[in-house]
Amino acid sequence: MPTTFAAGPFRVRVPATSANLGPGFDALGLALALYDDVAAEVTTSGVTVSVVGEGAGDLPLDDGHLVVRAMRAAFDELGGQPRGLSVECVNRIPQARGLGSSSAAIVAGVLLARALVTDGTQRLDDDAALRLAARIEGHPDNVAPCLLGGFTLAWTEPSGARAVSLPVADGVRPTVLVPTEHGLTASARAALPPTVPHGDAALNAGRAALLVHALTTRPDLLLPATVDRLHQGYRASSMPGTAAVVEALRAAGVPAVVSGAGPTALALSDLPEGFEAGTDWRILRLPVDVRGAQVGQGRLGHAERDPVAAGRKS
Template identity: 70%
Template sequence: MPLTFVAGPARVRTPATSANLGPGFDALGLALSLHDELTATVTGPGVRVEISGEGTDELPTDDGHLVVRAMLATFDELGERPPGLAVSCVNRIPQARGLGSSSAAIVGGVLLARGLVEGGEALLDDAGVLRIAAGLEGHPDNVAPCLLGGFTIAWTEGAGARAVTTKTHPDVRPTVFIPSERGYTASARRALPADVPHADAAFNSGRSALLVHALTTDPTLLLPATEDRLHQGYRGDAMPGTTSLVAALRSVGVAAVVSGAGPSVLAFTEVPGDFTAGTEWRAVSLGVDGGGALAKGSMVRHAERGTVAAGRTS
């Protein structure tokens, strides 16, 4: 049956995210209170993208834009593309800094496409959104907290990505340190070895389990819970400033990790007032975003979510 596209605009607000969180490589993620705002309308033939904020004058303004690519992939999943699109992006999440800008674009695009289809939520539930978004991103650790909010644990099984979300302890108060330089996930992944020692894998398994408890129940354990042997050390040579800042924060008792693939740094607790990161870093105190991606014109929060499984839409 042909799709019916709605006349009015669809609007989505997507949060920044931090993935890995130290030992939880490709599995753990946290939504942060810094947001992109996206709007889309079905138009006549052609695609037009307007961008303000981060990425202005450098991101594509046609169907090569990641938001549009995610929209088109979703329309293909639903069975039909509209004749054309007008998209507006107000970007506040820094690009290529390890704060989930690509996941925010992908999740936003999938939700915009769903919102432009009459009865879209019945055709594509949140499980389907997660599955499509994770497939486009390549892994679910950023798209899960972007969609669901809060602290998420994501994994992949036969049908695709799944995730659970939970609230963090009130004493978890993130600060991100954002450098002027950029980092890129693909190059950061190339620094990782194909195999790791069994002892390191066992170490991270224990620390990941402890991190779940520390973030939700006992933040006093965050410093040992955020120790990692799987990825941060291997990427250190390519990000010496990031490595030095993480070490400096941890030396004064602050549980700090590389945010995603870097180069930003995430601190889970308040940073001492006399701590100086250096002029090359911009420190931003953020809350944990508990709601995740907000859709529709009124920006009404999604209903409370528990486990989101990846299942095929009908």
């Protein structure tokens, strides 16, 4: 069946995410109320991309942009490519900091491509969209909360990624501490050993199970539930500032972890009064996003085009 494209533009709002959450390596994720807004429409030829906010001046403005690459992959799944595309990005999620900026771009691209095909939802349902986004990203732990919102458990079967979203207890109060330095997921993964001691794996399995209970029912257990021996210790030497912040917060009784691959730190309860990470850090209180990615019809509005309207000022 030939692919028919929708005439008008569509827009999507995608949340920041924090993955791993300590012991939940490559499995657990949390959606946070800081958003990128992206709009796209089909044109007669070529590709144009505009970017304001985070990443402006650094991100490509052509087919190399991750949103466009994700759209192209989705259009292939949907049966055909449009002649041209116009994409507008208003970014508030810090780039390469462990807050899911790449997953947000991928999810935005997949959902926009689906919206721009008249029967896109029938051709690519939500489960298929998750599988595609996870294939593009390489793992599902960030794309799952970006798509679904809330606290997610993601896993991969032979058919692809799957995920469920669970409600978060009222006592969970996320705060992110974002350094000026950037990090790269590939470099962070390269620091991990090919094997780990059996005892460390067993400890993490127990703490990851406890973390699900703590995040959904018993926030008072978050400190012991966020103990990790699979990844954070191996990466500490590459981001000593982050390791020091996490250690200081945990010593003060705050359940703190490295957000994703870092270098952002995530605290799951209020910071101690007067706590200061240093002048090279931004501290943002970000409630849990419970809705996930939201698609609408039309161009971005005035507020959506404001790079600080859905987040904290840089």
